[in-house]
Amino acid sequence: MSRSILMLPGDGIGPEIVAEAEKVLRKINEQFGLELHFESALVGGAAIDETDTPLPDDTLDKARKADAILLGAVGGPQWDKRPMASRPEKGLLGLRSNLELFANLRPAILYPQLASASSLKPEVVSGLDIMIVRELTGGIYFGQPRGVRELESGERQGYNTYAYTESEIRRIGRVAFEAAQQRGKKLCSVDKANVLEVTVLWREIMEDLRREYPDVELSHMYVDNAAMQLVRAPKQFDVIVTGNMFGDILSDEAAMLTGSIGMLPSASLNSEKQGMYEPCHGSAPDIAGKGIANPLATILSGAMMLRYSLGEEKAAEAIEAAVSKVLDQGLRTADIMSADGRKVSTREMGDAVLAAL
Amino acid sequence: MSRSILMLPGDGIGPEIVAEAEKVLRKINEQFGLELHFESALVGGAAIDETDTPLPDDTLDKARKADAILLGAVGGPQWDKRPMASRPEKGLLGLRSNLELFANLRPAILYPQLASASSLKPEVVSGLDIMIVRELTGGIYFGQPRGVRELESGERQGYNTYAYTESEIRRIGRVAFEAAQQRGKKLCSVDKANVLEVTVLWREIMEDLRREYPDVELSHMYVDNAAMQLVRAPKQFDVIVTGNMFGDILSDEAAMLTGSIGMLPSASLNSEKQGMYEPCHGSAPDIAGKGIANPLATILSGAMMLRYSLGEEKAAEAIEAAVSKVLDQGLRTADIMSADGRKVSTREMGDAVLAAL
Numbered sequence: 239m240s241r242s243i244l245m246l247p248g249d250g251i252g253p254e255i256v257a258e259a260e261k262v263l264r265k266i267n268e269q270f271g272l273e274l275h276f277e278s279a280l281v282g283g284a285a286i287d288e289t290d291t292p293l294p295d296d297t298l299d300k301a302r303k304a305d306a307i308l309l310g311a312v313g314g315p316q317w318d319k320r321p322m323a324s325r326p327e328k329g330l331l332g333l334r335s336n337l338e339l340f341a342n343l344r345p346a347i348l349y350p351q352l353a354s355a356s357s358l359k360p361e362v363v364s365g366l367d368i369m370i371v372r373e374l375t376g377g378i379y380f381g382q383p384r385g386v387r388e389l390e391s392g393e394r395q396g397y398n399t400y401a402y403t404e405s406e407i408r409r410i411g412r413v414a415f416e417a418a419q420q421r422g423k424k425l426c427s428v429d430k431a432n433v434l435e436v437t438v439l440w441r442e443i444m445e446d447l448r449r450e451y452p453d454v455e456l457s458h459m460y461v462d463n464a465a466m467q468l469v470r471a472p473k474q475f476d477v478i479v480t481g482n483m484f485g486d487i488l489s490d491e492a493a494m495l496t497g498s499i500g501m502l503p504s505a506s507l508n509s510e511k512q513g514m515y516e517p518c519h520g521s522a523p524d525i526a527g528k529g530i531a532n533p534l535a536t537i538l539s540g541a542m543m544l545r546y547s548l549g550e551e552k553a554a555e556a557i558e559a560a561v562s563k564v565l566d567q568g569l570r571t572a573d574i575m576s577a578d579g580r581k582v583s584t585r586e587m588g589d590a591v592l593a594a595l
Numbered sequence: 596m597s598r599s600i601l602m603l604p605g606d607g608i609g610p611e612i613v614a615e616a617e618k619v620l621r622k623i624n625e626q627f628g629l630e631l632h633f634e635s636a637l638v639g640g641a642a643i644d645e646t647d648t649p650l651p652d653d654t655l656d657k658a659r660k661a662d663a664i665l666l667g668a669v670g671g672p673q674w675d676k677r678p679m680a681s682r683p684e685k686g687l688l689g690l691r692s693n694l695e696l697f698a699n700l701r702p703a704i705l706y707p708q709l710a711s712a713s714s715l716k717p718e719v720v721s722g723l724d725i726m727i728v729r730e731l732t733g734g735i736y737f738g739q740p741r742g743v744r745e746l747e748s749g750e751r752q753g754y755n756t757y758a759y760t761e762s763e764i765r766r767i768g769r770v771a772f773e774a775a776q777q778r779g780k781k782l783c784s785v786d787k788a789n790v791l792e793v794t795v796l797w798r799e800i801m802e803d804l805r806r807e808y809p810d811v812e813l814s815h816m817y818v819d820n821a822a823m824q825l826v827r828a829p830k831q832f833d834v835i836v837t838g839n840m841f842g843d844i845l846s847d848e849a850a851m852l853t854g855s856i857g858m859l860p861s862a863s864l865n866s867e868k869q870g871m872y873e874p875c876h877g878s879a880p881d882i883a884g885k886g887i888a889n890p891l892a893t894i895l896s897g898a899m900m901l902r903y904s905l906g907e908e909k910a911a912e913a914i915e916a917a918v919s920k921v922l923d924q925g926l927r928t929a930d931i932m933s934a935d936g937r938k939v940s941t942r943e944m945g946d947a948v949l950a951a952l
């Protein structure tokens with residue numbers, strides 16, 4: 239059974255880190271006889287430069303046909319002045335919406351080997367293991383109407399729409415409840431139901447679902463309080479479920495609690511478990527091309543891909559074990575460097591994982 | 596010149612902490628001959644219970660006439676099932692919008708005496724002093740249309756509108772630039788201009804204003820990155836300006852970095868410098884009536900009131916010095932208690948500040 243993987247290097251450090259992840263996946267492919275077939279395509283700024291659009295038809299075609307996608311990152315200052323509709327980010331958002339990748343899983347895990355990298359006290363974050371489930375194809379990211387209009391007074395007004403339907407909420411809720419069932423059986427739904435009507439509906443649907451998952455303990459928290467609690471006592475959380483915008487903010491905050499955002503993978507899935515996998519960090523244009531970026535988040539995204547879209551749990555675990563081994567060996571890219579580590583380049587880190595497989 | 600202060604104790608711990616702040620303000624009134632005149636009124640759940648509405652006309656009348664307002668907090672579980680329009684929060688939101696208190700100033704300051712209370716490493720937060728300027732009467736909190744509608748498919752959709760006009764952005768921008776001028780001359784404007792059109796306009800207007808304040812260094816940051824940077828390296832910030840919803844989230848996150856949210860005051864001002872002053876923390880229904888809440892954030896809100904609305908800088912400093920003194924004495928309410936502190940009740944803390952004046 240041959241499966242096709244689409245590689246989308248994108249912008250900034252994207253090509254460097256995706257190259258390392260591809261090396262690792264090719265080796266795993268041989269070792270486990272997975273019959274993976276690799277293709278690649280343009281997205282984001284790289285696609286704009288070649289084809290004048292952030293999501294060329296060819297890329298979307300290939301993405302639809304692929305069993306899974308591995309993305310580096312998109313965006314950079316050279317495209318920041320472009321109109322919204324033709325920015326690199328639209329490539330990413332277009333993939334998410336066209337493939338209906340509504341379920342974004344973002345783990346925030348503290349690697350024991352990197353505990354000292356966190357800006358939080360060790361006792362507050364040691365053993366941290368949170369899963370954030372973010373809705374990814376609805377909410378204010380995609381709500382209509384949107385734009386900038388001229389009012390009668392002559393001044394301009396910018397506006398966006400934050401909207402969710404019952405079924406959109408229900409399907410992301412189910413993913414979150416199921417994730418909680420596989421983990422610590424605690425789910426915290428984050429909203430702003432004391433102010434925003436759309437999140438009153440969100441809370442109501444989450445409450446409805448509670449009956450279907452009696453083994454999961456559901457709680458609700460306002461987003462401002464969640465932002466505080468993540469700093470105060472992050473280990474109180476197991477799975478967090480929230481909308482697109484709040485999820486964007488809280489998942490980045492949670493990732494940073496670990497101090498090693500260069501380590502964190504993510505998965506974006508649709509209802510057929512087709513998925514796009516990418517590191518939680520961005521395109522880091524300031525260090526692009528220097529060969530110093532950390533490829534581990536992308537390599538670990540490859541592991542998530544094997545697990546969630548390809549059903550190859552053993553192969554996923556092999557990658558994760560190899561990553562753990564290189565950390566034990568003290569190998570560190572610049573972003574996770576510490577006094578007792580040995581500093582390596584992007585390529586050296588990829589090679590070390592390869593060797594550890 | 597007699598000035599009138601409206602006290603709005605509100606719900607939960609509100610009455611306990613406002614009582615202590617009132618004691619302090621009355622003493623300052625005598626000491627400095629300020630001719631302050633105190634009134635009080637109902638708001639939030641307390642008003643619902645008495646009058647069936649969270650913002651009675653009498654309260655709004657008194658608020659309009661007052662030179663400044665001191666609010667405790669609103670909200671609690673007993674009112675959580677009420678429809679949105681008649682919840683305690685509407686009392687607070689109604690005051691903000693009716694008095695056009697568009698400029699919300701939320702300092703996040705680490706008190707050296709309480710440095711160990713933070714969940715962050717001392718080197719990351721020592722000396723922390725950020726001012727968050729949050730727009731308070733626009734954005735998605737007040738945007739129209741909003742509600743829950745039935746779609747043709749028969750399912751319901753919740754929706755809210757995130758909107759800002761140029762002039763709304765400009766007036767909060769000016770407050771922020773001016774705050775930066777008084778402080779470290781650095782302003783970071785937080786938006787999501789890579790996704791939301793309304794914040795593209797936000798960014799454009801902030802850029803416009805830059806020319807009027809050449810001594811202030813303006814930067815822009817996406818909200819997800821800001822949530823990360825606050826955890827990673829909060830001391831990079833001086834003044835942050837952002838919209839209502841992002842400000843709600845980021846100001847709570849920033850407050851929690853200090854570990855002592857029970858210490859942080861806030862001011863909400865209109866263009867006549869009339870203001871409402873309140874602690875950053877909420878109504879804490881779980882500890883209401885126990886006499887253990889920390890009154891210092893409310894007492895310090897009183898100091899902000901003297902400074903911003905009444906122009907009594909010396910009196911404000913006297914309160915701040917008294918608070919600093921009781922902290923030096925080792926007095927601690929439960930929320931900021933540490934091994935070497937002496938635990939005191941709400942009232943004892945208020946009395947200690949009084950004695951230190």
Ligand SMILES: CC(C)[C@H](C(=O)O)[C@@H](O)C(=O)O
Pocket residue numbers: 313327330331486789790819
């Ligand atoms: C690049 C941007 C559009 C994107 C988002 O906001 O979703 C990113 O921040 C993310 O979280 O994947």
Ligand SMILES: CC(C)[C@H](C(=O)O)[C@@H](O)C(=O)O
Pocket residue numbers: 432433462670684687688843
């Ligand atoms: C109580 C609530 C409506 C309020 C808000 O969201 O503005 C509170 O969280 C605050 O920050 O003052």
